[in-house]
Amino acid sequence: MTDPQFNRIALIGIGLIGSSIARDVKELGLANDVVISSRSAETLKRAEGLQLGTHYVSSAAEAVKDADLVIVSVPVGSSGAVAEQIAPNLKPGAILTDVGSTKASVIAQMAPFVPDGVHFIPGHPLAGTEKSGPDAGFAGLFRDRWCIFTPLPDTDAEALEKLKAFWIALGSRVDDMDPQHHDKVLAIVSHLPHIIAYNIVGTADDLETVTESEVIKYSASGFRDFTRLAASDPTMWRDICLHNKDAILEMLARFSEDLAYLQRAIRWGEGDKLFELFTRTRDVRRSIIQAGQDVDAPDFGRHALDPKK
Amino acid sequence: MTDPQFNRIALIGIGLIGSSIARDVKELGLANDVVISSRSAETLKRAEGLQLGTHYVSSAAEAVKDADLVIVSVPVGSSGAVAEQIAPNLKPGAILTDVGSTKASVIAQMAPFVPDGVHFIPGHPLAGTEKSGPDAGFAGLFRDRWCIFTPLPDTDAEALEKLKAFWIALGSRVDDMDPQHHDKVLAIVSHLPHIIAYNIVGTADDLETVTESEVIKYSASGFRDFTRLAASDPTMWRDICLHNKDAILEMLARFSEDLAYLQRAIRWGEGDKLFELFTRTRDVRRSIIQAGQDVDAPDFGRHALDPKK
Ligand SMILES: NC(=O)c1ccc[n+]([C@@H]2O[C@H](COP(=O)([O-])OP(=O)(O)OC[C@H]3O[C@@H](n4cnc5c(N)ncnc54)[C@H](OP(=O)(O)O)[C@@H]3O)[C@@H](O)[C@H]2O)c1
Ligand SMILES: NC(=O)c1ccc[n+]([C@@H]2O[C@H](COP(=O)([O-])OP(=O)(O)OC[C@H]3O[C@@H](n4cnc5c(N)ncnc54)[C@H](OP(=O)(O)O)[C@@H]3O)[C@@H](O)[C@H]2O)c1
Incomplete structure (x- = not known):
């Protein structure tokens, strides 16, 4: 006390x-x-x-x-x-x-x-x-x-x-x-990740060639991570989208531009560009773990809690 | 034995x-x-x-x-x-x-x-x-x-x-x-999530207005989830991108189309469209948990392992 x-x-x-x-x-x-x-x-x-x-x-x-x-x-x-x-x-x-x-x-x-x-x-x-x-x-x-x-x-x-x-x-x-800077920082570390997660879950939900039950059944291979963020409160996230519009739109534009570059590298088989990006992003993870901002256990240590184990 | x-x-x-x-x-x-x-x-x-x-x-x-x-x-x-x-x-x-x-x-x-x-x-x-x-x-x-x-x-x-x-x-x-169907299913449940994760981590790494140390420091608010997937082996993922090109490009096109719709809803303040999507995606998470394909613990149960706790 x-x-x-x-x-x-x-x-x-x-x-x-x-x-x-x-x-x-x-x-x-x-x-x-x-x-x-x-x-x-x-x-x-x-x-x-x-x-x-x-x-x-x-x-x-x-x-x-x-x-x-x-x-x-x-x-x-x-x-x-x-x-x-x-x-x-x-x-x-x-x-x-x-x-x-x-x-x-x-x-x-x-x-x-x-x-x-x-x-x-x-x-x-x-x-x-x-x-x-x-x-x-x-x-x-x-x-x-x-x-x-x-x-x-x-x-x-x-x-x-x-x-x-x-x-x-x-x-x-x-x-x-500064409030404006806060809103930019949060747009990239929080708002964009949530919006992207909501979007990918929506895309998967809408496919005709892959059934929803297949998406659920095989979700452990990556997709399920996104569904956690996309299960966040809809009112809270609607409000965030409406109230940090400018910063979010700016980050979305950057994201889409980068995605177009990646898509092009995939289309043209530019393996070196893919390898370069996939290597660089590993360092970011390493820094986050070093800074004590996430657990180092594989799969977030989820394995131990896994209902299927 | x-x-x-x-x-x-x-x-x-x-x-x-x-x-x-x-x-x-x-x-x-x-x-x-x-x-x-x-x-x-x-x-x-x-x-x-x-x-x-x-x-x-x-x-x-x-x-x-x-x-x-x-x-x-x-x-x-x-x-x-x-x-x-x-x-x-x-x-x-x-x-x-x-x-x-x-x-x-x-x-x-x-x-x-x-x-x-x-x-x-x-x-x-x-x-x-x-x-x-x-x-x-x-x-x-x-x-x-x-x-x-x-x-x-x-x-x-x-x-x-x-x-x-x-x-x-x-x-x-x-x-x-069927192999073709396998490649489509995996493109949505695994390959697209990884590619998107690599991309968003790359975008964050490249910003000028938000420093890399800010991204790391505040990553717990959503971003860090993506860095786990984006820390996967670069050779393995380069090869997947090059060897499942058609299915991945198809899923990327769907994803981008849906993202453009979402972006437009944000730009024009269409809260009801955002709310509808953010509610629908919650059900997908619920089904995954019901199917035993993920843990139900908040934040993947990461809290218990968290180095900062
Ligand atoms: N969740 C997170 O991860 C997180 C993290 C950091 C900051 N935040 C922020 O914290 C705030 C609260 O989030 P939360 O996760 O605690 O939300 P929550 O669990 O959904 O609780 C929301 C609270 O606000 C009330 N409320 C909802 N709509 C309202 C309205 N139109 N007028 C007055 N009160 C209303 C609710 O009342 P009733 O239940 O009685 O309707 C409830 O008491 C939000 O601004 C959010 O952006 C959230
Ligand atoms: N990781 C996953 O989550 C996962 C899940 C399901 C399926 N897979 C698939 O499983 C396969 C192996 O993945 P992994 O995670 O086990 O990879 P890993 O841990 O990186 O091990 C790769 C193995 O392949 C060898 N190798 C690498 N490049 C080679 C080459 N050019 N020629 C011959 N051998 C080579 C490595 O040998 P050296 O170390 O001696 O170089 C090592 O023995 C991949 O096809 C992957 O798509 C992976």
């Missing part, structure tokens, strides 16, 4: 991310009160059943009253509406943050509603799984993962330090970034 | 696949003699160090003498040359098979050299990891995985049954397919 860092924390949205924060806050004793709010009565009830907080309130506006830290964990397309609802009740001196996967759009949506005296500091923890909802969360999700902040030019340094100390207590490593 | 199914097995090529077969054969006692051959002295020595067989021979032609079952496990582009070398010494009545990831091209390369009286039955076990070489193999790799055979029209039924019994002893489930 650490000393409480905040008297009262309000969690607006209690899905995978919100509920993981709630579990850590409880386990670590980071707040005296944890007020939880969710859009639907069902999710709110489930959060109560899981004893994720100390208070459960259906209205987001009510939930933020007297809170010293407010964390908004909803799909990025809903952040403006949530900000509008809670703004009148935010306490002067409170810190308002979010966890949304895009940052420029969240700032554009939320900042106009934030009253003077409230410290709005956008954030994004780079941690998650393909599952969603309050049952999917778990304590320790953020441990040793990066949490990126995109503070506004007039952000209060003390409030920023306080928010960082909170995420550090959750085990995160913290970083600052 | 089962009764030996063959007096002498020759393994030509002793990397990930060949050495996994060798380990199973030894563990299960499926042959009296296991003669191993590899192109390089180094790999052959390593196979001996690992005690994978009973005899170690540098010449493939020598290795197949008196063998009842010959399994060729080399990159598909080398299968013709290997067939040419070993053909004169193949024993009448012997079964000759391979494990190559493409089938029509392997048949075209090998069949012309196969002497009368030798049963040539092309095969492909759908099992592997991103690692290669004799140290990467392990017993049980093929357990509960599919092994697809693409027998020629005049294949001897008894020889086919015998070969299937061998793979079943290794734990595989067996299937027959």
Whole structure:
């Protein structure tokens, strides 16, 4: 148990991310009160059943009253509406943050509603799984993962330090970034991979010459990896696509250009070009493992858990 | 220990696949003699160090003498040359098979050299990891995985049954397919996923606006999944691209067409189209898990092994 860092924390949205924060806050004793709010009565009830907080309130506006830290964990397309609802009740001196996967759009949506005296500091923890909802969360999700902040030019340094100390207590490593740059970085490391995964699974699903049951039966030879990403929450990913459009379109254009080059090398049997690319990409994997950003076990160590073994 | 199914097995090529077969054969006692051959002295020595067989021979032609079952496990582009070398010494009545990831091209390369009286039955076990070489193999790799055979029209039924019994002893489930159809199925479930993974890792590696160290640092948010596939053996994948060209180009064209549709939906903010696709792809994942073709643990269960936890 650490000393409480905040008297009262309000969690607006209690899905995978919100509920993981709630579990850590409880386990670590980071707040005296944890007020939880969710859009639907069902999710709110489930959060109560899981004893994720100390208070459960259906209205987001009510939930933020007297809170010293407010964390908004909803799909990025809903952040403006949530900000509008809670703004009148935010306490002067409170810190308002979010966890949304895009940052420029969240700032554009939320900042106009934030009253003077409230410290709005956008954030994004780079941690998650393909599952969603309050049952999917778990304590320790953020441990040793990066949490990126995109503070506004007039952000209060003390409030920023306080928010960082909170995420550090959750085990995160913290970083600052310009919102536009954040959105570009995430477009390549996260958004493009998910979009490509959704696309390839869609392509396979639509073929006439290979049946869907063949695709499923033989999926262990590579395809199944993509289906995990393509099983992520559709609302979350629709919103990301709509709210990081420019950076995503830029990365898609680069990807398609490179794919055309590769396709041409295949068509013309240019083995040396293929070999050169396939060798270069190996080094990237090696660096990721050296940086401790993935496990080195073959097949993600999945073999041990494999239902067919 | 089962009764030996063959007096002498020759393994030509002793990397990930060949050495996994060798380990199973030894563990299960499926042959009296296991003669191993590899192109390089180094790999052959390593196979001996690992005690994978009973005899170690540098010449493939020598290795197949008196063998009842010959399994060729080399990159598909080398299968013709290997067939040419070993053909004169193949024993009448012997079964000759391979494990190559493409089938029509392997048949075209090998069949012309196969002497009368030798049963040539092309095969492909759908099992592997991103690692290669004799140290990467392990017993049980093929357990509960599919092994697809693409027998020629005049294949001897008894020889086919015998070969299937061998793979079943290794734990595989067996299937027959027409070689052209095999190549189409594999193009979508395996070859396209790998090519796309290589491509996206290449794209990320080439960006100017996002540094390589940022890509590595933040790779846990989706990108790292692709780097695993893109760390697969460059020679093997160059050969697959060159030897399954038509099917791969067909799948690439479908993929690109679908991606253009998705890109357009993003550009024009058509959230409903995105939502529809992202929902449909979820079902594919669900079917794969129901079919026992992947683990249901979030993030492939990687969390438990994660070096950063
Ligand atoms: N999943 C990840 O891997 C990940 C990683 C980093 C950041 N993020 C970001 O974290 C945020 C939350 O993601 P999550 O994975 O926790 O999602 P989730 O598990 O689906 O939970 C979403 C939460 O937001 C609420 N919500 C949904 N639509 C809403 C709306 N229109 N108005 C108000 N509330 C709404 C839900 O309420 P009800 O259930 O009551 O409807 C639920 O409490 C998103 O912005 C996402 O981009 C996600
Ligand atoms: N890896 C998979 O996931 C997987 C799955 C199913 C099927 N396959 C297929 O299985 C075959 C073997 O793959 P692998 O993963 O076992 O490969 P690997 O671990 O790289 O081993 C390749 C073996 O082939 C030998 N070899 C390489 N180039 C050769 C050449 N030009 N002439 C003769 N021998 C050569 C190597 O000999 P030296 O080391 O002595 O040079 C080594 O013994 C390939 O056709 C592949 O398509 C692979």
